[in-house]
Amino acid sequence: MLNSNQENLLEEIAIRYSGRINEYQVYKWLRQFKEDEYDIALEVLLKLNFFSIDDIYTELENNIPKVINRINNYYKFLEENNKKIIEEKPSVPQISLAKRLLKDLKRNNPIFITAIGSYGKSGTAMIYYVTHVPYYRENSKLFAIIDNSNRLNIKNAVNLKKDQTPILSKNLLQQIVIVDDIIGSGDSLIKYIKNELIPVMNSIGLKFSIHILSLIALQEGIENVKSSIPKINLYFYGKVVEKSFEYKSKVFGYPIKRMKFKVFCEKYGKGLYNSGRPDNIDYPLGHKDSQMLVVFPHSTPNNTIPILWSNKSKWYPLFPRSTDKRIDKSKHMREELGVWTSIAKRLNLAKYIMSNNVYDSVNLQLLCVVKLLHEGKSLEYILSELGIFEKELHSILSLAQQKDMLTSKLKLTGYAKLLYKEVRKEIRRQNIKKNEVENENVLYLPKTFRGFT
Numbered sequence: 001m002l003n004s005n006q007e008n009l010l011e012e013i014a015i016r017y018s019g020r021i022n023e024y025q026v027y028k029w030l031r032q033f034k035e036d037e038y039d040i041a042l043e044v045l046l047k048l049n050f051f052s053i054d055d056i057y058t059e060l061e062n063n064i065p066k067v068i069n070r071i072n073n074y075y076k077f078l079e080e081n082n083k084k085i086i087e088e089k090p091s092v093p094q095i096s097l098a099k100r101l102l103k104d105l106k107r108n109n110p111i112f113i114t115a116i117g118s119y120g121k122s123g124t125a126m127i128y129y130v131t132h133v134p135y136y137r138e139n140s141k142l143f144a145i146i147d148n149s150n151r152l153n154i155k156n157a158v159n160l161k162k163d164q165t166p167i168l169s170k171n172l173l174q175q176i177v178i179v180d181d182i183i184g185s186g187d188s189l190i191k192y193i194k195n196e197l198i199p200v201m202n203s204i205g206l207k208f209s210i211h212i213l214s215l216i217a218l219q220e221g222i223e224n225v226k227s228s229i230p231k232i233n234l235y236f237y238g239k240v241v242e243k244s245f246e247y248k249s250k251v252f253g254y255p256i257k258r259m260k261f262k263v264f265c266e267k268y269g270k271g272l273y274n275s276g277r278p279d280n281i282d283y284p285l286g287h288k289d290s291q292m293l294v295v296f297p298h299s300t301p302n303n304t305i306p307i308l309w310s311n312k313s314k315w316y317p318l319f320p321r322s323t324d325k326r327i328d329k330s331k332h333m334r335e336e337l338g339v340w341t342s343i344a345k346r347l348n349l350a351k352y353i354m355s356n357n358v359y360d361s362v363n364l365q366l367l368c369v370v371k372l373l374h375e376g377k378s379l380e381y382i383l384s385e386l387g388i389f390e391k392e393l394h395s396i397l398s399l400a401q402q403k404d405m406l407t408s409k410l411k412l413t414g415y416a417k418l419l420y421k422e423v424r425k426e427i428r429r430q431n432i433k434k435n436e437v438e439n440e441n442v443l444y445l446p447k448t449f450r451g452f453t
Helices: 004-016 023-030 036-047 053-088 094-103 121-133 133-140 188-204 218-228 257-268 324-329 330-346 361-374 377-387 390-402 415-429 434-439
Strands: 111-115 144-145 174-183 209-218 234-241
Touching: 004 023, 004 036, 023 036, 036 257, 053 111, 053 121, 053 174, 053 234, 094 111, 111 121, 121 133, 121 174, 121 377, 174 188, 174 218, 174 324, 188 209, 188 218, 209 218, 209 434, 218 234, 361 390, 361 415, 377 390
Parallel strands: 111 144, 111 174, 174 209, 209 234
Antiparallel strands: none
16 A cells, blocks of 8 residues: 555656656556565656656757857868968968868768667657757758668768769768767667768768767766777767766765665566576666666667566566567557457448558558547657658658548547547447556557558
8 A cells, every 4th residue: 555655756756757657557566566665666766867858859959059069160170270271381282182171161061960770769769859859950951861771871861962963071070960869888879880880981981070969878888989989089968877876876865875776676677687698697777787767758778777667577667668568568459459440440430441451551550640649649759659750650640630530730630539539438338458448558560560561
């Protein structure tokens, strides 16, 4: 049983992290601990670095201008320095190079933006956020998004001029911005730079600087990246934190209290996450012992302590990682959405049913979007959860508008709400999958969701 103070905290937590969890889910997660440990568990939740969508946009709106300012200062320095070289009239080759640099500075040198990982990963969400920040939209001509759906493909994202003349300069340091939601150990970033970025840039013959824009980064991870890639100019932007249970951290206060929380998280985190083959190292405090307390609207990183996100060993995760819980619950959601389409068809909601195929992928896409919008999920969240391109999402939204399910402002119409209400009422009446429908926030991705198997 919860005491009154714990009940108030539970309600406060559900409100603070609304959109990701509700009171029922917090209580279900809490019951996995001993009653005399409820206070510790609740305080862990209160210490989270929870990024709302507004938080993400604020961070990016603050940091993207810093990137631009640093790049502009670099160009300004080059311009002033090379003008001096020409005035001093050194050797002919030096003057020639200086003039070429000045000429290149007057051309449109795009700033490359790329994200780690393929579409459907956190990089998808981060690119979406970046390109919808007001500052970016006002200065979009300065940037070129690098296609990273399969492999890094700079040549096709360079935005060649109409006459097909390349606008890149081999006399300037090409500026590359890598966006990611989090830097934990730094290993993924190192691998991406070494295995993808450096080989491609070398093949083009360009020298470059890298600006790493993250929402939050572990200080230890930043140091790891710097020491592993010493010969390239690296600049970091975003919130920097220490490991939550280390002596430098102030998250849990004084050492004795900090140790109490560490022991608690280690005890319940054992066996919930390991590194996989070939090492199979157990990490009860997150990947590579990251000890982070970070949750995003679109995902929960494995750097976060696993008692919050793991579903291993029948553990109930409060903030499941996008893939783990989705895969585990796919069968339930398939049945649920199958019931939805069947009932909608039986109730003669012909305007909604697009074909005679109950499991038609278009029906399932629309159902997913309607369901998530009805739950108050943002478009950014839906984009990440479905693992689709922004263009594909807009196609689904456009189709929903054509079927009178969405308004021009992308709000559910009365018809869509009626559909949702009628289907849910029929499900409750028949007592079909009541527990899954009422108590679980899950999402089904059909096998042919995007035309692929």
